[in-house]
Amino acid sequence: xxxxxxxxxxxxxxxxxxxxxxxxxxxxxPNRKYAVVSxxxxxxxxxxxxxxxxxxxxxxxxxxxxxxxxxxxxxKRFTSIVEELGMNGFNIAGILDETEKQIGEQCSxxxxxxxxxxxxxxxxxxxLGWEFVDAKDIIFFDKNGSLDEARSYPAIAEKLSRCxxxxxxxxxxxxxNGKIKTFSRGGSDISGSIVxxxxxxxxxxxxxxxxxxxxCDPRIVNxxxxxxxISFKELRELSYMGANVLHADSIFPVRKGDIPIxxxxxxxxxxxGTLILPSKKYVLQGNIVTGIAGKKxxxxxxxxxxxxxxxxxxxxxxxxxxxxxxxxxxxxxxxIDTLSLVIESRYLTGGVMDVLLxxxxxxxxxxxxxxxxxxxxVATVGHGMASSIGTSARLFxxxxxxxxxxxxxxxxxxxxxxxxxxxxxxxxxxxRAIYHAFFDKKAE
Ligand code: ASP
Numbered sequence: 001x002x003x004x005x006x007x008x009x010x011x012x013x014x015x016x017x018x019x020x021x022x023x024x025x026x027x028x029x030p031n032r033k034y035a036v037v038s039x040x041x042x043x044x045x046x047x048x049x050x051x052x053x054x055x056x057x058x059x060x061x062x063x064x065x066x067x068x069x070x071x072x073x074x075x076k077r078f079t080s081i082v083e084e085l086g087m088n089g090f091n092i093a094g095i096l097d098e099t100e101k102q103i104g105e106q107c108s109x110x111x112x113x114x115x116x117x118x119x120x121x122x123x124x125x126x127x128l129g130w131e132f133v134d135a136k137d138i139i140f141f142d143k144n145g146s147l148d149e150a151r152s153y154p155a156i157a158e159k160l161s162r163c164x165x166x167x168x169x170x171x172x173x174x175x176x177n178g179k180i181k182t183f184s185r186g187g188s189d190i191s192g193s194i195v196x197x198x199x200x201x202x203x204x205x206x207x208x209x210x211x212x213x214x215x216c217d218p219r220i221v222n223x224x225x226x227x228x229x230i231s232f233k234e235l236r237e238l239s240y241m242g243a244n245v246l247h248a249d250s251i252f253p254v255r256k257g258d259i260p261i262x263x264x265x266x267x268x269x270x271x272x273g274t275l276i277l278p279s280k281k282y283v284l285q286g287n288i289v290t291g292i293a294g295k296k297x298x299x300x301x302x303x304x305x306x307x308x309x310x311x312x313x314x315x316x317x318x319x320x321x322x323x324x325x326x327x328x329x330x331x332x333x334x335x336i337d338t339l340s341l342v343i344e345s346r347y348l349t350g351g352v353m354d355v356l357l358x359x360x361x362x363x364x365x366x367x368x369x370x371x372x373x374x375x376x377x378v379a380t381v382g383h384g385m386a387s388s389i390g391t392s393a394r395l396f397x398x399x400x401x402x403x404x405x406x407x408x409x410x411x412x413x414x415x416x417x418x419x420x421x422x423x424x425x426x427x428x429x430x431x432r433a434i435y436h437a438f439f440d441k442k443a444e
Contacts, residue, residue, distance in 0.1 A: 002202035004031045007170065007192030009038035010208045012266035013120055014047075016084020022207070023128055025269055026165075031202065034160055036170045036192040037124055039116025040077055050077060050116035051171075051185075057103055058112040071100050078119055085127050095122060110172065111180040117169035117188060130165035139173030139194060141181050147173075147194065147253075156198035168195060189250035193261075197253040204254050204261045206246060211265040212274030213238070213245055215439060216292040220431045225439055227291055229275045231282040234290045234381050237417050241293035241379040251276070288388045289438040292431055294378035296424045298330065299348055300408055301341045303360070304368040309336040317363040321356060330377070331410045331419065340408060342421065345373065372407055376427040379419045380434050386415035395420075398437035404430050 008022050026032050039050040053074050057067035075096050082092045099119065103112050118134070125132035138156045140148040152173070160166055170188025175181040183190045189206060196204035213227040213235075230238075232255045239248055245263060254261055261276040308314050315332070318339065322329060331342040348356070357369060385391045392411075395418060399406055408421030422430050 001031055003033040003199055004029065004203055004205055005034045005036065005192060005196040005199065005201040006032050006205045006207060007036040007038075007188060008207045008266065009041065009170070009186075009188050011041045011043070012207055012209060013037060013039075013124075014041045014043040016081045018266065019081065019085060019124060019127065021266055021269075022124070025207065025266065026128060028269075032205070033163070033165055034195055034199065034201075035124065035128075035130075035167045036188060036195055037117060037121050037167060038170050038188040039120055040081065048073075050074060050120075051113055053077075054103075054113050054116055055109065058107075058109045061104055061107055061112070065104075067103060068100070071096075071103070074116075074119075075100075078123065081120075082123060085123070087123070087127060090123070090126050092123065095119065106180075108179065110182045114169070114172035114180050114182050117171045121167045121169035125167035128165060128167065130167050131163045133159055133163065133166045133168045135169050135172050135191060136174045136180060138168070139191065141173055141175045143176040145175070145181070148176075152194060153198040156195055160195070160199055183249070184247075186247040187249075189247035190253070193250045193253040196259050197257040200257060201254075201259055204259055205264055206250075206261055207264045207266045208245065209265060209267060210245060210263070211268055211271040212263045213243065213291065215290070216431055216435050217243070220428050221435045224435060227274050228272065229277060229282075229285050230290055231383060232276060232278055233414070233416060234383065235276055237379060237381045237412070238291045238293045241377065241381075242295045243291065243293040254278075282383075284383055284387070286384075287438075288382055288384040288391055289380055289434075290382040290384070292378065292380050292434050294376055294427060294431060296374075296376040296427055297345045298375040298377055298421065299343050299345045299353070300372040300375055300421060301343065301356070301360070302368075302370040302372065303339045303341075303364070303366045304337055304370075305364065305366045306337055308339065311364075314364055315339060318360055321359045321363055324359075325352065325356065327352075327356075331408075333408060333410045342375070342377070342408065342410075372421075374424040375407060375421045376424045376430070377419055377421055378427070378430050378434065379417045380438075381417045383416060385418065392418060394437050395434060398433040399430065402429055402433035404433065 041049050057070045060067035060070050099115050122132050138159050140151040142148040170191035172182045214224045216224045258278045258280050262273050264273040265271050327347045329341045329343050333340050404426045406420050410419040
């Protein structure tokens with residue numbers, strides 16, 4: 001039987017009581033052999049994450065040469081975790097002393113930030129009676145700062161094949177100079193995915209404090225449906241458009257290894273969660289639409305020119321203006337005489353817009369340029385849309401009934417999504433209208 005790799009994060013590991021739940025989950029299935037853990041998260045709203053305290057320690061060391069005051073808060077967190085776990089014989093004081101000393105000596109932001117994961121993994125391994133496997137010995141970065149796959153995967157597989165239960169700290173590894181390097185924030189999800197790929201796991205279980213992905217933002221629609229099964233491609237579309245549960249980079253290692261991810265809730269382990277499947281294992285689900293997500297604050301530059309379709313190099317010239325200002329565009333819907341560019345508004349502030357328009361005018365001499373500001377994009381995503389007749393009719397009927405003016409439409413070439421551009425002010429109304437059109441009337 002292939003092993004299961006579990007990653008625990010968020011408030012799952014905020015205190016000793018939660019860690020006990022985590023231990024129970026790990027022990028309840030003999031295939032759950034490897035756990036990747038984050039640093040302790042927030043215990044209540046307004047609480048500070050251990051990682052944030054560690055970044056503060058680093059600032060203290062660089063500014064004052066000493067971090068003992070801030071480190072005292074970290075000391076208190078881990079001391080009470082160990083007490084709550086009833087680990088009286090565990091020498092947490094000694095490990096904390098050593099860590100504080102190293103933070104002062106190393107004077108490195110990455111080393112300091114990584115210690116939350118390191119300390120938590122040491123405690124949890126001891127509680128479980130499993131081996132502590134330091135990420136610095138098995139996860140390696142190359143000289144460009146990317147994961148060194150050729151070195152990391154065999155090292156992980158070899159080391160873990162000799163453990164019958166191991167706890168690995170997430171979020172960091174070793175760079176090409178032998179120093180500790182972290183992933184970007186929230187990066188323990190990536191570590192979990194790398195470990196799962198290396199041991200060719202049956203599934204990568206990602207345990208958080210939510211029972212999976214919801215079909216849309218619960219701040220907009222009251223208790224939206226949970227997504228039971230979603231493909232990696234659908235997930236990518238939805239997370240790009242703002243739905244976030246997992247670190248965006250964490251899907252790549254497991255996706256390459258065709259390993260499913262399961263999102264589970266530490267506080268409701270019996271909930272089925274959301275299963276994320278690679279293409280090979282994905283079969284079409286009953287739903288037409290899997291999820292809806294969106295973002296506000298885009299600008300559309302609309303260009304019109306007669307016979308644009310016959311003009312060689314028109315789009316290239318327009319895009320090279322963007323390129324020369326290092327601005328990326330999100331979508332480029334086009335017709336025979338029209339072309340629109342959808343760009344995040346934050347790139348166009350401080351006079352950049354005027355410069356762009358001037359240069360575009362000079363390069364391609366359009367008959368007409370119009371700029372639409374304060375545009376929101378809403379993506380409706382689902383593999384089921386391609387094979388189901390009437391999907392777009394249903395979507396646009398819902399928008400027209402809600403009296404929403406659609407300013408732009410873009411259907412991805414994979415037929416996996418339909419994106420509409422609407423006024424920022426209509427954003428919430430639009431998400432609600434699409435949700436109700438596809439999820440309330442399922443019986444239709
Ligand atoms: N502890 C790190 C952070 O706060 C990494 C993680 O939680 O995944 O970003």
